[in-house]
Amino acid sequence: MKTKMLVKYFYLGITFITLTCGSIHAxxxxxxxxxxxAQENKNITVSAKPVKVVFMGNSITEGWVNCHPAFFTDNGYVGRGIxxxxxxxxxxxxxxxxxxLSPLLVVINAGTNDVAENTGSYNEEYTFGNIMxxxxxxxxxxxxxxxTSTLPAASFxxxxxIKDAKAKIASLNARIKAYAHEHKIPYxxxxxxxxxxxxxxxxxKYTKDGVHPTAEGYDVMEALIKEAIDKVL
Structure with missing residues (x-):
């Protein structure tokens, strides 16, 4: 009887340790x-330097800052792409x-990695809900x-x-555009x-891998977004 109890407590202990370590790791x-x-945001808030526009996005936004940094620094824009x-x-x-960061404006570009299923199966309702x-x-x-629209991509x-990227991106973009129009948000x-x-x-002409813009691709995007920002601000 004592042996059975000891074995029981042993496995309970192992389970507790496993769950605890798993939680810490997560x-x-x-x-x-x-x-x-975090540190860049802290530097901005401590300096009290006003932020005009924040660009929220993924690698397309992160690459934009790396490729054309002057577009951001010269215009008072901040890139927050991951x-x-x-x-x-x-x-x-x-x-x-x-x-x-208390910006005057945020530019949101989402959807590419949702359709690519980077964090799980794609669900347009969830993606659109996150944007809303x-x-x-x-x-x-x-x-x-x-x-902004999700950029075109035939595959990842x-x-x-993923074999139906075109249809999924087109559907999401149509929904974002309709929502923007309904709520009088620039698109x-x-x-x-x-x-x-x-x-x-x-x-x-604008990409090497079919997903991420080159410098020429960012030129196209800059002309479009700068005009929209200037109208809003």
């Missing part, structure tokens, strides 16, 4: 990426990377919003199992200016 992962810009992130992760860090939630949070804090090199259509071919690909 907490260390920073799924939302809140630490990515490679690989989906809209749910944007929403998790929206307070830290947007609201606390970011808009609502911005409006509560008196931050103006510009919504890191997830070749910038990168897609229409950058799509190429019947498969909904990103124009090869």
């Amino acid at each position: 907490q260390d992962r920073d799924f939302g990426g809140l630490n990515r810009y 490679s690989g992130q989906t809209s749910s992760q944007f929403l998790l860090r929206f307070r830290e990377d947007v609201i606390k 939630s970011m808009v609502e949070l911005a409006e509560v804090h008196k931050i103006k919003v510009i919504l 090199g890191w997830n070749p199992s 910038v259509d990168y897609y229409a200016k950058m799509v190429y071919g019947d498969n909904g690909a990103l124009n090869p």
